[in-house]
Amino acid sequence: MVEFVQGLVRTVGYRQDLARDVASALRGLPLTGVFYLGYPVLSTAGERVEIDGLLVSREHGVVALLLRPTPPAANDAARWAALSDEQDRVAFAVDANLKRYDSLRVRRDLAVPVEVVTVFATPPNVPAGQAGRYVAPDTLVEALNDLRGVEDQFWRHLNAAIQHTSMMRPPKRRANATRAGSRGQLLQRIESEIANLDEWQKKAAIESPEGPQRIRGLAGSGKTIVLAMKAAYLHAQRPDWKIAVTFYSRALHAQFASLIERFMLENGDEPNWENLQVLHAWGGTGRPGLYSRMADAVGAPARDFRYARAKFGNLTEPFAGVCRELLEIVTSSDDAPQLFDAVLVDEAQDLPPSFLQLVYHFTKSPKRIVWAYDELQRLSEATMPSTDELFGVAPGGASLIDLRRGENDPETDIILPTCYRNTPWALTVAHALGIGAYRPEGLIQYVDESQLWLDIGYEVESGSLQDGQEVALRRRADATPRFFQELLSPEDGVQHKRFESETDQAEWLAESIETNLGLDELDPDDILIILPDAYTSRRSGDTIRNALERRGINSHLVGVTSSPDIVFSRDSVALANIYRSKGNEAPMVYVVNAHLCVQGYELQRLRNTLFTAVTRSRAWVRISGIGERMQKLEEEVQAVVDNNYRLKFKVPTPPERERMKVIHRDRTDDERQQLEQNIEGARRLIQMLESGELDPDALPGELRSLGQVLRGTPDGTDR
């Protein structure tokens, strides 16, 4: 069956009706391929060539469709000549575009057939001898039957070329990977496999509803690439539009600019950065952000970091605070200038609702806001906040953002289920550790809706996802790229190791990395060492760096010894704390000092840290730590292995989920301080009881039995 991808259709009116008729004619045909509406947009000799539809099928090759209202009279030679010229221009543009790819040529000729068909709203009366193909929707299929198909060896390359993913070819040639079966060679093969967008990524990149769109997926499902492609596509289709691409992590700026430019260059076009703006959400000194643009637009002061930290406190609150402040100004005056025709938001899970609400106000109707959201980045939260929670509601309570759509309308809520970054084994281990699936004391956190497991690529192997029931989940075969199973193994994919001291750990790490850079034929920028605890990362980092240095291996601590914007370096191995690691990935990841995430009173945060760290790995992950706590972690990891990489747990009931949230939640600074004081108080109490300085009987009634337990057995005898 042919897939449908509905991009932006030029203008309203006849073209949209005609497009619907064409889609109806094609729907249900037994073709292998894709029908793109409003895609691609090509340039040749500086001139835009607009194609209303493109059918790419094994059976009929590449067919460009031009939608026109009324056919000319048979004797209107001038108009027929113009139509023929138009078809020639389009054919040439498509032919020239595809001929750039070596994989689609045989000697000097294009190896895939290209045709152009003009579809009129009513049946045309084509003059005899008229060059070209001219049909109405009801005769389109018949015209297609005349066309020859695509040979097997060209089919995959054709799809890559059409989707512009050939620009995603691996940037590293890996010339040093010469030994058969080395990790370097395996990586070469893995990287070359990620060339085609899958069905969901295609839809997400090109489908353009007349309104908001949500794109959800696991980390590593390709959201950033999809958004970049979408930005390039919208900009090419609507060069006059003001489009903003925004995100949370600074490092994404360079990535977006580079991807967008590459996608557009594939079409022989260049971005106009005046109209297509890549802006960090907040911005910084000398670097305007989307927030500061919006503040400037209403004459409000754009608050900086120092103001925000002083006024709103800790790490996550400052930006939310300044956005709330600006939002109050905007909503009180109710005349925010409509700055943007479309806004694309990456990492929406890291941005406060007040920011998204600002985006809503500054975007023109019909509010083409596309936001990409990492599913399960915080394992305890709901699928994500509802659109009402994110964007707010109108004064009467009506939702401002509505993702409902008609049956054949473009998708408004897309889930990308396949994780291309992590092996299925690393992902399952990460989820298991994150929720505490195999923790003897029970689950630490759980999603609000069990359906989410299915959305992100798991399936129920046994049991049920009903509350209170036992269940076993496994990764679905279609949510796992084939190449992981073909090229890697679970035993090598995830490993864990326990040490008695940080020095031992550092020595082992240095030795392992020495092997990675030697025998394994990896490069320094293929490796990422993650230190989960930001507070101790510098000291632990120094121990590790010394061990590496003794083996002649250069290293840097991201955001400490060098810029936070540059994580990887060709000649130096990166160490990063968890905050600097976010948004990055590496083929070989070492999660060190993992024992620091095993237990504590903010267990959700600790386990989320572990989850994030493990899911930075593209092929291999090594989890190491010290002492008894690491032993507990090893037992949990081993349980995943022993259960053949299944997640087995009892689905918690709503009261149980609430209790988990209370016990293991993140604390505010004040709560943390209070808790630490209480712990210190309890420690002191125990000391006094154990030393005999305090008699349990001296404690108030409700504490007496506790005192007896702390001192000895409940009957008061010593242990």
Place this chain on the structure above:
Amino acid sequence: MAPTAKEQLSEVKNLLDLLVDRGIAVTRTSVIQQHMGRGRSRITWPRVGVEPPWDAPAETPATYRAWLEAGAYSARLRDGALLQISFDYEDDELVAHRLCFMPCPYDLLDDEIRDWDIFEAIELLSGSSADQVRVAGPVRFDFDQRVARPGHSASHLTLVSPQTRIPTVAPLSLGHFVRFIFRHFYPDEWTANAFLREWGMEYAKHTIEVDDTYEVHVGWTTRF
């Protein structure tokens, strides 16, 4: 006796480790021996990220930031100052060095931002009024026998302006540099840390031209 390249590398590493260990330096980069062919090698810091423009004026905040972001330094002190330590050898003979102390143009010890991530602090402070930028350029001791000519002594001190070439009597040893910087710019650390006061000095052959000795220059006496 002058250290060999390998000995120099060890000495630099030892110094940097101690500076970090005692909390004088917040962090340090790796120390490597870069082999440059024809028997020449350089004891220096490794390259991470984009190489900063070495021909840019050294006395500007932009240069400081470029060096910081590129990790183009050996150690970063608590106040944000950078130490650059680099020695060139040809078959174990010292032929060049770059010993640079780059004060931080911003007040990183200000109470409000003292505990911030340095890059966040710099970003904020670099947008502040120019009045708040400190006027203190780098202090750099360079030695390179190959570029010696009248008016450009083989070993010299550059400070205040990049054009200055105040002759020094000889190339500096690491000990001379460390003692000079900490004794004069960090008197508290100098007083509190015996290892700084006890760091040994090696005395190299004089390279200063006779004519330069009649003018103001930087010199020291060999202690036997």
